[in-house]
Structures are given as C-alpha cells and as structure tokens.
Amino acid sequence: MEDTLEDLFAVIEDRKETLPEGSYTASLFTHEKGENAVLEKLGEETTELVLAAKDDDHDEIAYEAADIVYHLLVLLSMKEMDLADLEAELEARR
Numbered sequence: 001m002e003d004t005l006e007d008l009f010a011v012i013e014d015r016k017e018t019l020p021e022g023s024y025t026a027s028l029f030t031h032e033k034g035e036n037a038v039l040e041k042l043g044e045e046t047t048e049l050v051l052a053a054k055d056d057d058h059d060e061i062a063y064e065a066a067d068i069v070y071h072l073l074v075l076l077s078m079k080e081m082d083l084a085d086l087e088a089e090l091e092a093r094r
C-alpha cells in the first residue's frame with residue numbers, strides 16, 4: 001500500500017512538472033480544470049462513498065475510496081505538500 005501510494009504520488013508530481021497532453025492529472029494542474037475541479041471531485045466522491053457504504057457495496061466502496069485517495073494526493077501536490085505531511089500527522093496521533 002505504501003509503495004502504491006508513493007508510486008502514484010511520484011506519477012502525479014511528474015504530471016505536474018511535465019504537463020503531458022492527454023493526461024487527466026495534468027489537466028487538473030492547468031486552467032482547464034484547476035483546484036476547484038479537484039475540490040468538487042472530492043466532494044462528489046465522498047457523497048458516492050457514503051452511498052456505497054449505505055448499500056454495503058464493497059466493490060463500489062473500494063472504487064470511490066480509490067478516487068478519493070487519488071484526488072487527495074493531487075490536492076497535496078497542488079498545495080506543495082507530500083505524503084510525509086500526511087504521515088507526520090497520522091504518526092502524531094498514535
């Protein structure tokens with residue numbers, strides 16, 4: 001899981017840097033979509049996760065959770081933060 005998150009975060013950072021054409025991630029870092037689009041997605045996906053949990057639909061819970069984690073990592077990158085910031089907060093709570 002840790003490797004998966006680190007690898008995904010590295011891809012997101014690369015897309016931010018290189019802005020390749022046709023990349024959804026890159027579009028989030030440009031005026032095409034931007035921060036508001038990321039925040040909207042996080043709001044929508046959280047609602048969808050709640051509905052999936054209410055339905056006890058495990059596939060849908062995993063799908064929506066993955067969408068949320070991806071957009072959360074994009075948001076961290078947008079704010080010039082990284083996984084270490086999240087890890088430090090989680091560690092502080094142990």
Ligand SMILES: N=c1c2ncn([C@@H]3O[C@H](COP(=O)(O)OP(=O)(O)OP(=O)(O)O)[C@@H](O)[C@H]3O)c2ncn1[C@@H]1O[C@H](COP(=O)(O)O)[C@@H](O)[C@H]1O
Nearest residue numbers: 008011012015022023024025026027041044066067070071
């Ligand atoms: N994990 C993801 C990921 N999760 C979700 N999404 C995109 O997020 C968008 C929104 O998700 P939704 O489920 O809401 O899709 P939708 O209902 O079609 O919504 P709209 O995009 O049409 O508004 C979709 O276009 C998904 O493709 C992702 N796009 C990319 N990644 C990762 O980022 C990597 C790089 O992707 P690119 O930047 O596209 O090269 C990929 O290899 C993946 O590992």
